[in-house]
Amino acid sequence: MIAAASDIWAGIDIGGQLRLFSPEIALVATMLAIVTAPMLLGRGARTIGTVATLGVLAALVLVLRNFGVVAPEGQGVLTPEAGSGMLIADHLGTFFKLVLIVFLGGVTALWWMGSASTERDAPEFFILLLGSALGMALMVSTTNLLMMVIAIETASLPSYAIVGFNKRDAKGAEASLKYMVFGAISAATLIYGVSLLYGLTGGSLEIGDVARAWYAETSGANRLALGLGLIGLLVGIGFKISAVPLHFWCPDAFEGAKTEVTTWLSVASKAAGLLLLARVVHGFTVNLPITKADAGFLPYWSSVAPLAWGVGLMSIVTCTWANFAAYRQSNVKRMLAYSSIAHAGYMLMAGAVFLSPSAPDATAGMSALLTYIVIYMFMNLGAFGVVAMVGWRAGSEEMSAFTGLIRRAPLLAVPMIVCLVSLVGLPPFAGFIGKWWVLVALGRQGTLLSWVLITAAALNTLFSLYYYMRVVVQMTLRDDGRPALSIPVGGAALVNFCAVALCVLFVFVDPVKRASERYASGLFEPRPTVRVSTGDADAPALAERAP
Amino acid sequence: MLTIGLTHYLIVSAVLFCAGVFTMATKRNAIGILIGVELVLNSANVNLVAFDRYRAGLMDGQIAALFVIVLAAAEAALAVAICMNFYKNLVTVDVDQGDVLRG
Numbered sequence: 001m002i003a004a005a006s007d008i009w010a011g012i013d014i015g016g017q018l019r020l021f022s023p024e025i026a027l028v029a030t031m032l033a034i035v036t037a038p039m040l041l042g043r044g045a046r047t048i049g050t051v052a053t054l055g056v057l058a059a060l061v062l063v064l065r066n067f068g069v070v071a072p073e074g075q076g077v078l079t080p081e082a083g084s085g086m087l088i089a090d091h092l093g094t095f096f097k098l099v100l101i102v103f104l105g106g107v108t109a110l111w112w113m114g115s116a117s118t119e120r121d122a123p124e125f126f127i128l129l130l131g132s133a134l135g136m137a138l139m140v141s142t143t144n145l146l147m148m149v150i151a152i153e154t155a156s157l158p159s160y161a162i163v164g165f166n167k168r169d170a171k172g173a174e175a176s177l178k179y180m181v182f183g184a185i186s187a188a189t190l191i192y193g194v195s196l197l198y199g200l201t202g203g204s205l206e207i208g209d210v211a212r213a214w215y216a217e218t219s220g221a222n223r224l225a226l227g228l229g230l231i232g233l234l235v236g237i238g239f240k241i242s243a244v245p246l247h248f249w250c251p252d253a254f255e256g257a258k259t260e261v262t263t264w265l266s267v268a269s270k271a272a273g274l275l276l277l278a279r280v281v282h283g284f285t286v287n288l289p290i291t292k293a294d295a296g297f298l299p300y301w302s303s304v305a306p307l308a309w310g311v312g313l314m315s316i317v318t319c320t321w322a323n324f325a326a327y328r329q330s331n332v333k334r335m336l337a338y339s340s341i342a343h344a345g346y347m348l349m350a351g352a353v354f355l356s357p358s359a360p361d362a363t364a365g366m367s368a369l370l371t372y373i374v375i376y377m378f379m380n381l382g383a384f385g386v387v388a389m390v391g392w393r394a395g396s397e398e399m400s401a402f403t404g405l406i407r408r409a410p411l412l413a414v415p416m417i418v419c420l421v422s423l424v425g426l427p428p429f430a431g432f433i434g435k436w437w438v439l440v441a442l443g444r445q446g447t448l449l450s451w452v453l454i455t456a457a458a459l460n461t462l463f464s465l466y467y468y469m470r471v472v473v474q475m476t477l478r479d480d481g482r483p484a485l486s487i488p489v490g491g492a493a494l495v496n497f498c499a500v501a502l503c504v505l506f507v508f509v510d511p512v513k514r515a516s517e518r519y520a521s522g523l524f525e526p527r528p529t530v531r532v533s534t535g536d537a538d539a540p541a542l543a544e545r546a547p
Numbered sequence: 548m549l550t551i552g553l554t555h556y557l558i559v560s561a562v563l564f565c566a567g568v569f570t571m572a573t574k575r576n577a578i579g580i581l582i583g584v585e586l587v588l589n590s591a592n593v594n595l596v597a598f599d600r601y602r603a604g605l606m607d608g609q610i611a612a613l614f615v616i617v618l619a620a621a622e623a624a625l626a627v628a629i630c631m632n633f634y635k636n637l638v639t640v641d642v643d644q645g646d647v648l649r650g
Contacts, residue, residue: 146611153618157625164629170636174645177633180626181580181642185571187622188587191615192564195594198611203603205611252648 020089021141022062023097027134030055034123034130048122049112052130056105063097086147091519092366093141096275099374100268104133106381106494107264113491114392115260125165129264131158136272139240143279145194145205145233152190152236155272156183159265163257175256182249186239193232200226207283215287233280234310240273241344244318251325254337259388259397262333266340267380271373274347278366281311281354285362308355311348312449316456319345323463332471333387333397339423340380342464347372349453350438353445363520364441370516372434375422375505379431382419382498385491386412393485402471404479411492412485413475415499420468422502425461430505435461437513556597563590577630577640581623588619 018025033051041047066089107129111119119125135155142148160183164176198205200222201213214230217223235246242250254262288304319342326338350372353365387397389412394401405413422431439457442450505512563586570583592612599608630640637644 146607146614150614150618153622157621160629161625164632167632167635171647173629173633173636174647176629177577177642177645178648180629181577184581184584184622184626187618188567188571188584188591191618192587192591192594194611195560195591195598198595198608199598199602203598203605203607205607255648 017089020066021087022066023059023101024134024137026055026059026062027130027137030058031127031130031134034126038123043120043123045116045119045122048126049108049116052122052126053105053108053112055130056101056108060101060105063094063101066094067098086144087138087141088143089141092275092278092370093137095370095516095519096140096271096373097137099271099377100133100136103264103267103377103381104129106377107260109490109494110260110263110381110385110388113488113494114388115258121165125162128158128162128165129261132156132162132264133268136268139272140275140279143207143283145197145207145210148276149187149191149194149236152240152276153187155240155269156187159183159269162261163253163265165258165261169256171256172258173256175253179249179253182246183239186235186246189232190236190239191232193229193236196225196229196232200229207280208287211284211287214284230307234314237273237277237280238314241270241277241348242341243314243344243348244321244341247318247322247341250341251334251337254340255331255334259333259384259391262337263381263384263388266337266384267373267377270340270344270347271376274344274351274369274373277311277348277351278354278369281307281351282366285354285356304355308352309449311355312352312453315345315348315352316453317345318342318348319456319460320463323460323467326464326467329467330399331397332399332402333384333391335467335471336380336383336387339464339468342460343376343423345460346435346438346457347376349457350441352449352453353441356445356447358445361441361445363517364444365438366520367513367516368434368437368441370520371437371509371513374512374516375430375434375502378498378501378505379419379422382415382495382502383423385495385498386416386419389487389491389495390485393487399471399474402474404482405475405485407479407484408482409485409487411496412487415495416475417472418499418502419495420472424465424468426465428503428506430502430509433506433509553597553601556593556601560590560593560597563587563593575641575643577626577633577642580642581626581630585619585623588615591615 030052033055034048037048037051041051111125115125116122132155135151135153135158138151139148139155142151160176160180163179164172166172194205197210200217201209204210210226210230214223214226217226238246239249254266257265284304284307322338322341322345326335326342329335329338347369350365350369353368354362356362356365390401390405390409391397402416405416418429422429425431425435435457439454442454442457567583567586567588567590570586571580572583574580574583592615595608595612595615599606599612633645634640
């Protein structure tokens with residue numbers, strides 16, 4: 001038995017493969033260190049915070065070291081056969097992990113500013129936070145349906161607990177119960193969908209095989225069952241993105257949670273869900289039978305259009321519904337929760353572009369999505385950072401707490417205005433650039449669906465102007481003589497850094513744009529033949545695409 | 548003589564799935580909803596194992612079923628903890644009573 005096992009691993013560079021997952025391994029090691037630390041160093045919030053910060057920094061160093069490296073055998077790693085692994089290490093995954101870990105650092109910094117002085121359960125907090133980060137990193141590193149399920153659950157279960165982290169807070173308890181109930185229902189639907197897909201592909205859990213089965217299936221009943229399985233998959237991913245109609249948990253969980261946690265979930269969980277959707281959609285795009293010679297001609301309408309329209313309509317409904325719901329909010333944190341749903345909708349629009357038979361169009365959509373995620377991270381970290389500090393110092397996150405903020409705390413009000421204008425998508429801030437590239441990608445594709453999406457995005461930007469500007473007006477034009485706020489220096493530095501980054505990215509967006517194009521371009525290159533499941537033919541080509 | 552085939556398993560699974568969805572849709576008690584979730588997860592397990600046995604023949608489906616069982620156990624443990632936390636604060640586990648956050 002031992003000899004057989006070593007035969008399987010012969011010729012595989014285990015060290016090299018593990019290196020590709022060193023950021024995840026660092027996160028796990030940090031979690032273990034935090035479990036052990038209370039026994040050796042005590043449960044003090046500052047001690048545990050230091051251990052966690054060091055772990056995040058180590059993960060950051062490791063992910064930077066991996067930047068530009070792909071798996072030696074090509075796509076699949078941690079498996080003897082390239083191309084059918086449970087995990088993938090490629091450029092898309094590395095790009096996302098870098099953004100994720102930088103953002104994790106930002107959230108940890110926000111924790112140091114606020115909760116570090118009062119936190120009594122720091123070890124539990126950081127284990128849950130790092131655990132959900134691990135799940136999100138894994139979500140983007142797989143094309144295997146079972147691994148997707150495990151990764152989504154790894155990201156979700158700690159999130160439910162961390163939302164209700166303060167045990168004496170009735171709001172938090174309610175938020176985590178609602179989040180958990182919706183999460184459990186959508187996870188059950190996802191797993192049922194996966195079981196159907198498993199059966200109808202004849203026993204494969206690879207998303208590529210699902211796509212091939214979808215294109216090749218001729219029997220109406222089987223196609224219906226495959227469609228149901230895909231809907232289950234979309235429900236599971238849509239829950240993470242909080243796409244309408246799977247968004248009900250989102251405003252409640254975001255309002256009831258601590259603001260650091262809200263910041264974390266609003267960007268990381270959505271970005272991971274969107275890139276997981278990108279993986280699924282990518283499986284469908286690259287396996288599209290392109291020519292008659294390949295695998296029988298399939299007209300656009302019977303193959304990929306239903307999926308593209310499904311994603312496209314979901315994005316329109318998500319944006320529009322969230323923008324209208326945000327109108328009625330008097331709590332700024334809850335308003336920003338709806339705004340994050342609307343932004344998930346804009347990012348989903350880019351997702352509709354990947355479902356395009358043309359590789360340049362798909363690449364443009366993917367790189368627009370990656371650029372948007374980077375910019376969105378700064379906008380949300382800044383806006384929620386200000387809300388967090390107003391919440392700590394004024395004791396409320398209601399609109400009234402922001403009255404006259406420009407006089408009471410100019411170092412908070414100015415970055416807040418920058419972030420809000422950027423969230424609307426107006427120049428001269430980076431939010432405009434993010435939206436612009438999504439619209440350009442849609443315009444280049446030029447189908448009926450993409451013009452519908454462009455119209456919807458433009459109208460929604462107009463709608464959203466009103467509720468963002470209401471906060472700006474409250475901060476600048478109204479003043480009822482409230483006392484000035486004393487703000488932590490580090491916190492002011494963090495939100496001002498985000499605001500400056502948004503201005504700088506408006507002018508110098510090129511490096512981000514170029515990096516996201518480079519990191520997206522390898523994915524959608526046209527394949528000479530329909531891919532076979534062993535994936536040997538095209539695996540070396542992928543390894544050569546190092547930027 | 549009746550031979551049990553794939554269809555029989557799929558019918559059992561479909562019945563379990565419908566019962567689970569009905570439970571999730573009608574119960575107002577958080578524990579009741581979770582029981583519905585468990586039924587749906589188990590119908591997925593029956594599907595996975597039956598498809599594995601009759602269609603695929605590799606072990607993928609059965610291993611996936613084992614993973615799903617573990618996930619269900621983890622989720623149940625966390626869910627009950629969250630329900631207890633909710634109960635401590637509001638002295639009920641009726642999801643309709645959680646109406647502080649709305650709008």
